[in-house]
Amino acid sequence: MTAPRTRDEWQRQADALVVHGQAFIDGRYCDAADGARFDCVSPIDGRVLTQVADCAAADVERAVTAARRSFEAGHWSRAAPAHRKQILLRLADLVEQHADELALLESLDMGKRVRDARHGDLPGAVRCLRWTAEAIDKVYGEIAPTALDTLGLVSREPIGVVAAIVPWNFPLLMACWKIAPALAAGNSLVLKPSERSPLSAIRLAALVAQAGVPDGVFNVLPGDGTRAGEPLALHMDVDALAFTGSTAVGKRLLQCAGRSNLKRTWLECGGKSPNLVFADAPDLDKAAQAAATAIFYNQGEVCTAASRLLVQRSIQDEFVARVLAHARRMQPGHPFDPDAAMGALVDNAHAEHVLAHINRGQEEGARLLLGGKRVEVVAGGSYVQPTVFDEVDAGHSIAREEIFGPVLSVLGFDHEQDALRLANDSTYGLAAGLWTCDLARAHRVARQLRAGSVWVNQWDGGDMTAPFGGYKQSGIGRDKSLHAFDKYTELKATWIHLGE
Ligand code: NAD
Numbered sequence: 001m002t003a004p005r006t007r008d009e010w011q012r013q014a015d016a017l018v019v020h021g022q023a024f025i026d027g028r029y030c031d032a033a034d035g036a037r038f039d040c041v042s043p044i045d046g047r048v049l050t051q052v053a054d055c056a057a058a059d060v061e062r063a064v065t066a067a068r069r070s071f072e073a074g075h076w077s078r079a080a081p082a083h084r085k086q087i088l089l090r091l092a093d094l095v096e097q098h099a100d101e102l103a104l105l106e107s108l109d110m111g112k113r114v115r116d117a118r119h120g121d122l123p124g125a126v127r128c129l130r131w132t133a134e135a136i137d138k139v140y141g142e143i144a145p146t147a148l149d150t151l152g153l154v155s156r157e158p159i160g161v162v163a164a165i166v167p168w169n170f171p172l173l174m175a176c177w178k179i180a181p182a183l184a185a186g187n188s189l190v191l192k193p194s195e196r197s198p199l200s201a202i203r204l205a206a207l208v209a210q211a212g213v214p215d216g217v218f219n220v221l222p223g224d225g226t227r228a229g230e231p232l233a234l235h236m237d238v239d240a241l242a243f244t245g246s247t248a249v250g251k252r253l254l255q256c257a258g259r260s261n262l263k264r265t266w267l268e269c270g271g272k273s274p275n276l277v278f279a280d281a282p283d284l285d286k287a288a289q290a291a292a293t294a295i296f297y298n299q300g301e302v303c304t305a306a307s308r309l310l311v312q313r314s315i316q317d318e319f320v321a322r323v324l325a326h327a328r329r330m331q332p333g334h335p336f337d338p339d340a341a342m343g344a345l346v347d348n349a350h351a352e353h354v355l356a357h358i359n360r361g362q363e364e365g366a367r368l369l370l371g372g373k374r375v376e377v378v379a380g381g382s383y384v385q386p387t388v389f390d391e392v393d394a395g396h397s398i399a400r401e402e403i404f405g406p407v408l409s410v411l412g413f414d415h416e417q418d419a420l421r422l423a424n425d426s427t428y429g430l431a432a433g434l435w436t437c438d439l440a441r442a443h444r445v446a447r448q449l450r451a452g453s454v455w456v457n458q459w460d461g462g463d464m465t466a467p468f469g470g471y472k473q474s475g476i477g478r479d480k481s482l483h484a485f486d487k488y489t490e491l492k493a494t495w496i497h498l499g500e
Contacts, residue, residue: 039051078186088211089129128176151495155491198222245268355374366393402428
């Protein structure tokens with residue numbers, strides 16, 4: 001079946017959608033223990049979509065107890081990897097079959113263009129589930145090179161109860177980057193989606209159960225960071241915490257681990273990614289288009305958004321003019337509208353946060369070339385124009401802080417070392433890009449960029465085969481690829497004496 005295409009087709013599906021808001025604990029949907037709920041508001045038009053269970057410490061207790069019980073029971077944790085693989089492949093099929101519905105939930109809940117959700121997030125989630133499921137019965141242990149009288153085995157075991165706390169910008173995709181390797185490795189999981197985008201995780205729970213994952217192995221606790229997230233991070237019976245979100249919250253979670261049981265704490269955090277354009281870039285227009293897309297895709301709500309554009313001064317005016325031409329076409333619209341280049345920001349509070357950064361940029365002396373304002377695409381929605389600044393100084397807040405919105409800061413550089421100094425002058429180190437025809441320069445600069453992903457003559461390449469994560473304060477650990485299993489397994493050395 002082909003996905004809807006027109007705004008009306010998507011709207012008809014949205015009108016027929018039943019939106020669920022309960023937690024999922026031990027194989028069943030349920031309310032929060034104290035009955036608390038919060039309004040789930042769509043940033044498209046400010047409409048309340050449903051009420052969602054506002055989970056807190058008592059619910060964390062129930063979910064962790066269920067997860068521990070299921071882990072100890074062994075129906076999942078001790079099942080053959082090939083068995084877990086089959087069930088996760090079934091889950092991937094179910095997610096694929098429900099792709100329209102899940103994409104709609106993402107779009108309604110956090111404002112992204114529905115076609116990005118349908119043709120980007122959803123296929124990405126399915127590929128992640130399939131790739132990881134396929135991998136789990138192909139990963140071998142090791143035999144240590146010991147003396148002949150000893151057998152040294154190096155094996156991986158599931159770690160136990162894993163908590164995953166995820167953000168709102170790619171709700172289902174970020175969740176799957178945790179769920180797939182954590183479940184494939186045999187763990188039990190408690191997932192806390194963002195309070196700003198809980199709907200797809202809640203819906204996913206039913207599909208996980210339908211796929212055949214035993215009760216208690218997968219739990220979903222909607223709720224906010226302090227009521228639901230922090231009790232999870234402090235829980236003595238959670239063995240590992242996999243987090244994607246801001247660096248500020250990541251730091252708090254490390255403290256929680258230290259104050260509790262030293263749970264393994266893996267962090268995928270923020271970024272302020274530099275995109276370096278040298279005068280010898282192979283195709284300036286392609287680079288300019290990529291520079292605009294790299295900041296305005298998903299309304300700039302992307303951890304790897306290329307929010308710092310560093311351009312060699314000899315081409316700066318010409319290149320910025322090309323970027324502006326593309327940026328002008330990237331105006332926000334209704335997320336169901338096929339002609340909209342951006343959707344709504346996640347909520348009004350975030351739109352105000354983005355506008356405050358824009359005001360600060362102007363106060364600090366950067367030159368506003370484009371945008372900078374809210375637009376009323378739909379009454380009650382939260383839409384902000386694509387915004388471009390130049391004459392940005394490396395010390396300006398818009399060159400240093402993650403804005404997480406459609407705001408581009410342009411800085412000039414004279415030569416390679418200058419570019420590298422600017423690029424690495426950040427507390428973050430998630431991603432970086434560079435554009436050049438010079439092969440030696442491409443390798444030289446890529447090596448010196450302090451970032452977990454480096455893209456040459458492209459932006460945002462990658463698939464499940466390569467790890468993803470950050471240097472510096474952009475995180476600890478890696479998602480995707482076989483390296484993701486490091487987060488969800490303990491490494492055991494077993495020594496067997498073979499002598500008489
Ligand atoms: P956030 O840090 O505010 O929230 C992330 C999650 O943490 C949410 O589920 C939230 O409820 C929870 N949380 C908040 N306070 C908490 C606390 N005290 N204890 C426990 N949990 C708590 O981030 P956000 O606004 O949802 O997402 C945007 C951020 O995520 C940006 O910084 C972005 O760069 C980052 N991000 C990083 C990656 C990556 O892979 N590196 C991917 C996507 C987003």
